[in-house]
Amino acid sequence: MAESGSLRRDFQRNVLFPVIAVLLLVMVGAALVLTQIATIADKKALEKQQQVVKNLLLLDLTHWRQHHESLQQWDDLRNHLGPAATDRQWRQQHLGEALWRLQDADEVWLLDSHNQLVEGWRKGQPATAADWAQTAPTLHPWLSHFQQNPAIVFSDIVRLHDRVAELSLGDIHATRDFPASRLLRIRYLPDNFFAALETGGVLQNFHFNHPAKKATGAGFQLNSALNTPVSYLSWLPMRPGKEIQQVMLPFVCVVLAIVVLLSLLMMRRLARASHSLARSLHQLRESEAHAQHLASHDVLSGLPNRIMIHTRLSELLAAMPPRGSGLALLLLDLDRFKMINDTWGHPIGDALIVAVAQRLTSLLLPEAAVVGRLGGDEFVVLLNDITERAEAEAFCHQVIDDLATTLLIQGYQLHTGVSIGVVLAPKHGLNRRELMRKADIALYAAKSRGRGQFCLYEGSMDSSVKLRQLLANELRDALEDDTELMLWYQPIICALSGKIVGVEALIRWQHPQQGMISPATFIPLAEENGLIIPLGEWTLRQAFSMAKRWPQLMVAVNVSPLQLRSRHFVDRLMQLVAAAGIAPQQIELEITEGILIDDEQEANALVRSLRERGFHLALDDFGTGYSSLSYLSRFPVNTIKIDRAFIQPLGQVANATAIVRAVVDLGHAMQLSVTAEGVETQEQYAALTAAGCDRLQGYLFHRAQPAEAIHDLLIAQSAPGQNARPQ
Numbered sequence: 008m009a010e011s012g013s014l015r016r017d018f019q020r021n022v023l024f025p026v027i028a029v030l031l032l033v034m035v036g037a038a039l040v041l042t043q044i045a046t047i048a049d050k051k052a053l054e055k056q057q058q059v060v061k062n063l064l065l066l067d068l069t070h071w072r073q074h075h076e077s078l079q080q081w082d083d084l085r086n087h088l089g090p091a092a093t094d095r096q097w098r099q100q101h102l103g104e105a106l107w108r109l110q111d112a113d114e115v116w117l118l119d120s121h122n123q124l125v126e127g128w129r130k131g132q133p134a135t136a137a138d139w140a141q142t143a144p145t146l147h148p149w150l151s152h153f154q155q156n157p158a159i160v161f162s163d164i165v166r167l168h169d170r171v172a173e174l175s176l177g178d179i180h181a182t183r184d185f186p187a188s189r190l191l192r193i194r195y196l197p198d199n200f201f202a203a204l205e206t207g208g209v210l211q212n213f214h215f216n217h218p219a220k221k222a223t224g225a226g227f228q229l230n231s232a233l234n235t236p237v238s239y240l241s242w243l244p245m246r247p248g249k250e251i252q253q254v255m256l257p258f259v260c261v262v263l264a265i266v267v268l269l270s271l272l273m274m275r276r277l278a279r280a281s282h283s284l285a286r287s288l289h290q291l292r293e294s295e296a297h298a299q300h301l302a303s304h305d306v307l308s309g310l311p312n313r314i315m316i317h318t319r320l321s322e323l324l325a326a327m328p329p330r331g332s333g334l335a336l337l338l339l340d341l342d343r344f345k346m347i348n349d350t351w352g353h354p355i356g357d358a359l360i361v362a363v364a365q366r367l368t369s370l371l372l373p374e375a376a377v378v379g380r381l382g383g384d385e386f387v388v389l390l391n392d393i394t395e396r397a398e399a400e401a402f403c404h405q406v407i408d409d410l411a412t413t414l415l416i417q418g419y420q421l422h423t424g425v426s427i428g429v430v431l432a433p434k435h436g437l438n439r440r441e442l443m444r445k446a447d448i449a450l451y452a453a454k455s456r457g458r459g460q461f462c463l464y465e466g467s468m469d470s471s472v473k474l475r476q477l478l479a480n481e482l483r484d485a486l487e488d489d490t491e492l493m494l495w496y497q498p499i500i501c502a503l504s505g506k507i508v509g510v511e512a513l514i515r516w517q518h519p520q521q522g523m524i525s526p527a528t529f530i531p532l533a534e535e536n537g538l539i540i541p542l543g544e545w546t547l548r549q550a551f552s553m554a555k556r557w558p559q560l561m562v563a564v565n566v567s568p569l570q571l572r573s574r575h576f577v578d579r580l581m582q583l584v585a586a587a588g589i590a591p592q593q594i595e596l597e598i599t600e601g602i603l604i605d606d607e608q609e610a611n612a613l614v615r616s617l618r619e620r621g622f623h624l625a626l627d628d629f630g631t632g633y634s635s636l637s638y639l640s641r642f643p644v645n646t647i648k649i650d651r652a653f654i655q656p657l658g659q660v661a662n663a664t665a666i667v668r669a670v671v672d673l674g675h676a677m678q679l680s681v682t683a684e685g686v687e688t689q690e691q692y693a694a695l696t697a698a699g700c701d702r703l704q705g706y707l708f709h710r711a712q713p714a715e716a717i718h719d720l721l722i723a724q725s726a727p728g729q730n731a732r733p734q
Contacts, residue, residue, distance in 0.1 A: 022274055022277055023274060026270050026274060030263075030266065030267055030270060033263065033266070034263055037259050037263065041251075041252050041255055041256065041259065042252070044251060044252070045249055045251055045252040048247045048251055049244070049245075049246050049247065049249065052244070052245040052246070052247050053225050053244050053245070056210065056225060056242070056244065056245060057225070057227055059676070060210070060227075060240060062678070064164070064229075067173070067200075068162055068163075068164060068173055069162075071162055071173050071175055071192075071194065072160050072162035072175050074110055074175070075160045075162065075175035075176075075177050075190070075192060076159060076160050076177070078177075078179070078190060079159070079160070079177055079178075079179055079190075082182065083097075083101065084098075084101070084102065084179060085179060085180065085181050085182040086181075086182050086183065087101075088179065088181040088183075088185045088186075088187075088188050089181070089183065089185045095126065098117070098126065099128070099133065102115060102117070102128070103115055103128030103131055103132070103133065104128075104131040106128075106131075106192065107128070107130055107131030108131060110192075110194070111194050112192045112193065112194055113129065113130060113172070113193055113194055113195050114127070114128070114129050114130075114134070114142065114191075114192070114193035115127065115128045115190070115191070115192055115193075116128075116134075116139065116142075116190075116191040116192075116193075117188050117189070117190060117191075118150075118188065118189040118190075118191060119186065119188065119189065120178075120186065120187060120189065122143075122150045122154065122189065124136055124139045124143075125188060127139055141168075142167065142168075142193075145165070145166075145167050145168075146165070146167070146174070146191070148233055148235070149161070149163060149165065149174065149176065149233065150176070150191075152233060153176050153189075157178070158177070159177060160175055160176070160177035161175070161176045161177065162174065162175040162176070163231050163232040163233070164196075164229065164231055164232075164237050165231050165235070165237060166218065166231075166235070166236070166237045166238060167193065167195075169217070170195050170196075170215075171195070171196045171215045171229070171237055171238045172193050172194060172195045172196060173193070173194045173196065174191065174192065174193050174194075175191075175192045176189065176190070176191050176192075177189070177190060178190075196215065198213065198214050198215055200213075200215075210242045210243075211242060211243040212242055212243045213240070213241070213242040214240075214241050214242070215238045215240060216238060216239040216240070216241055217238070217239070218236035218237060218238055218239050219236075219239075220239060221239050221241075225241065225242055225243070225244030226239055226240045226241035226242060227239075227240060228240075302314070303315040303318075305379070305380040305382075307357055307360055307361060307380075308360055308361055308364035308380050309364065310364050310367075310368070310378055310379045310380045310386075311377060311378075311379035311380075312379065312380065312381075312382075313379075313381050313382060315379060316377065316379040316381065316387050316389070317439060319377050319379075319389065320336070320389060320439050320442070320443075321439050323389060323391055324432060324437050324438075324439060324442075327432065327433065327437070332391075332392045332393060332394050333393050333394070333431055333432055333433055333434065334389065334390065334391050334392075334393060334431070334432040335388075335389075335390040335393045335398070335399035335402075335429060335430070335431055335432075336387070336388075336389060336429070336430045336431075336432065336442050336443070336446050337387065337388040337389075337390065337399070337402070337403065337406075337427055337428070337429050337446075337461075338381075338385065338386075338387055338427065338428040338429075338443075338446040338447060338449070338450045339367075339385065339386040339387065339388065339406065339425050339426070339427050339450075340384060340385050340386075340425065340426050340427075340428075340450055340454065341359075341363065341384040341386075341410075341423050341424070341425055342423055342424035342425060342426060342454075342458040342459065343422070343423050343424065343458070344356065344359070344383075344384040344423065345384075347359060347421055347423065351419060351421075354417075355416055355417060355419065355421075358416045358417055359414065359416050359421060359423065360380070360384065362414050362416060363386070363410065363414075363423075363425075364378070364380065364386070366409055366410065367386060367388065367406070370402075370405060370406065370409065372388075372390075373390060373391065373392060376388065376389060376390050376391065377389040388402075388406075390402060393431070396431065396463070399429055399431065399463075400429075400461070400463075403427050403429060403461035404461075406425060406427065407424070407425055407427070407459050407460075407461065410423060410424055410425045411424050411459055424458045424459040425459070426450060426453040426454045426458065426459070426460055426461070427450065427453060427460075427461035427462070428446045428447060428448070428449030428450025428451070428452070428453055428461070428462055428464065429446070429449055429461060429462065429463045429464065430442050430445045430446045430449060430463075430464045431463070431464075435464055445464045445468075446464065448464060448468045449462045449463060449464040449465075449468060450462070451468075452468050478528075478529070478532060481518070482516070482529055482532060482533060482536075482538055482542075483536075483538060485516060485518075486538065486541055486542060486545060489545075491516060491517050491518060491519065492514065492515070492516055492517075492542075492545065493514075493515045493516075493517060493713070494512050494513070494514055494515070494546060494549040494550060494553070494714070495512075495513050495514075495515050495711040495712055495713055495714075496510035496511065496512055496513065496553070496562075496711060496712060496713075496714060496717045497510060497511045497513060497704060497709060497710065497711040497712070498510055498704070498708060498709040498717065498720065499511060499561070499563065499682065499702050499703070499704045500702065500703045500704065500708050501701070501702060502695065502696050502699075502700050502701055502702060502703050503696075506724060507560065507709075507720060507721060507724055508560065508561060508702065509560050509561035509562065509563060509595070509702070510553075510557070510560055510561075510562055510563065510717060511563040511564075511565075511597075511704065511711075512546060512549070512550040512553075512562060512563065512564045512565075513526070513565075513711045514526055514530075514542070514546050516529055530542075530567075534567065534569055539567050539569050539570055540569065540570050540573050543566060543567055543570040544570075544579070544583070546564060547564060547580065547583050548583055548586075548587075550562050550564045550594075551583055551584060551586075551587035551589055551594070552587055553714050554587065554589045554593050554594065555587050555588055555589050556714075556718070557717075557718075557721065558589075558593070559721075560593075560721075561593060561594075561595050561623065562593060562594055562595065563594075563595040563596075563597055563625065564594065564595070564596060564597065565597045565627065566596050566597065566598055568598075568599065571598065571613060572609075576613075577613070577616050577617060577620065580617075580620075580622075581620060590621065591620050591621035591622045592621045592622075592623065594622050594623065595622070595623040595624070595625050595645070595646065596617065596622055596623070596624055596625070597625045597627040597648065598614075598624060598625070598626065598627065598644075599626075599627050599628055610642070611641065611642060614642050614643060614644070615643060618643050618645075623645045623646065624643075624644040624645050624646070625644065625645065625646035625647070625648055625682070626639070626642075626644045626646070626647045626648065627648050628648065628650045629647040629648055629649055629650060629670070639673075639674075639677055639679070640677075644679065645679060645680065646679060646680045646681070646682055647670070647674050647679055647680075647681055647682070648682045648683075648684055649667065649670055649671075649681065649682070649683045649684065649700075650684070650685075651684050651685025651705075653666060653667055653670070654667070654683055654684070654685045654686060654687075654691055654695070654705075655685065655687075655691075657688075657690060657691040657694040657695070658688065658690030658691060658694060659690075663694075664694045664697075664698065667683070667694065667695065667698050667700075668697075668698040668699075671698045671699050671700050672699075675699065680701040680702065681699075681700050681701050681702070682700070682701065682702040682703070682704060683695050683700045683702070683703050683704065683705075684704045684705060685704070685705050686703045686704065686705030686706075686707045686708065687705050687706045687707050688707060689707070691705075691707070692707055
């Protein structure tokens, strides 16, 4: 009894109390981490909101100033600055009324060079000297500042009549023998100035407050250019940190509860360990059996693994009778798996593998059939006792039809499919390795025909594989010879001016026997055979050489993810730039979401390193993935390129224009330039320019051409009277 009490006390002192202390520390640490994460997230969100508000105010003030600058160049206005009644009538109609109606100018004042009132309007109606007397004292500092520091146009945000307003001030010189006049425009900003942001959920409950009254919520003090207080801007702040905390707290509590429960169970087992030797031995035997199971089965799907499949295939081949029934080996590869895995993440990809394994095992299989997983998205099915080829083909149709249906994975509806390579024994041999090799060749042939296909091995397929390898060797020779490969360029057009502002470098291969080979054929071949890095370096070297010849153009170059991940890529890129004698700012590197998905931390460091060295970065095929918006917020790119899939429906699908406009507005809100590729029709061109797209690229303007043709285009463009906009 005493020994039992001693054991209990030792257990409490050496196990129970330390475990309780550790659990308490874990709970406190988890609470502190959640609180810190919430605080940091709320702070970052507030800083982002403040920056968006400041940027929009600055943008609106810039537009206000630009409107004023256009008025200074208005010849009709300069011709009607005289004292005649017809001049006053013209100014009432075209200055007072028009600016109120078209530019929301609440007040328009025409002053002389000494800031004395000549004429004025309020809300489009003539104003009196008494009205000016109410306004002039408040505006005296700005009038004096402009008098002492004359500029083309001076614009600022001021507080006038206890409201926030934008003003612009600039001289207008008459074309006839009239004295110059000073035009002052005032526009009051309402509380719904940021209505678009409130509608989009960026801001809530925005107000312009008195500068002395600091309202509750988020905000900041807005001052004029003369450092006078204008308003305290306030809104309800976004609190993503609090939302994260609310979402994570139940999960953390459940995890901690599970940890506590597991700890209690563990301590209970430890307390009874001295009295459970027999149970321990039993568990040891179970662990040994489980280890043997893991050695022969795939951990994720539970199916037989590669080792087990090879063993079972060898056994079936050895036991196969000389005549009669045979065996069918089916090698399965999922379609679209890489896209699903990259888009939704590896957990969804793993869940998809499990679902496919369950579907394969639930099919009506012969009793001696074996379903296994070789790895990745490759499965294998062994059908024994096959007497006719039609039996294997019927099973292939069954598998393809079953996996073509929608799979519901963790709430997501995923559409996949399967390609199948088939070999028969003894028809195609009795050697395990040879059968696997031929099944792999048949699978490659099935995938080359499109998704959802199966292909039975034929002897001619070996020659196809050899031809593919021969083409890879010829590509290697073409890289060394440097006579067959060439770089063409497709112009990129400024949407506003219609001028060529850049080119995209596109590689071409002129094979001496086969003619022009598509990049869609030899680029994957280069990636498979380790040639993509030298091929990419050749492309960069040629493009940089032409960039030296066209210093006025931005040269865009597509970079393979494999090339980006290669060692010392950034250092080699800088060497090529220095050798060509160009600035990194002239080069735009086009990357895809694939490089950002695989290793976010490494990709972020790479992108920032390229930006720090001056290179422009463009996110290509924007909108085709499912996480592009999150990438824009985390990776500092300069440009987004709208995929041609969103451009083609313009003018044909009702909501296509709204989608493109939303993408353009998103890019501009994040201070990115927007390029649309694949522009082929006038309707697409009109919709993109109306949406505010910055740059355009497509067959409507120019196809990809050799460098000399581009040079001729640039010479023609520089000729007087040339207009590159499509007619």
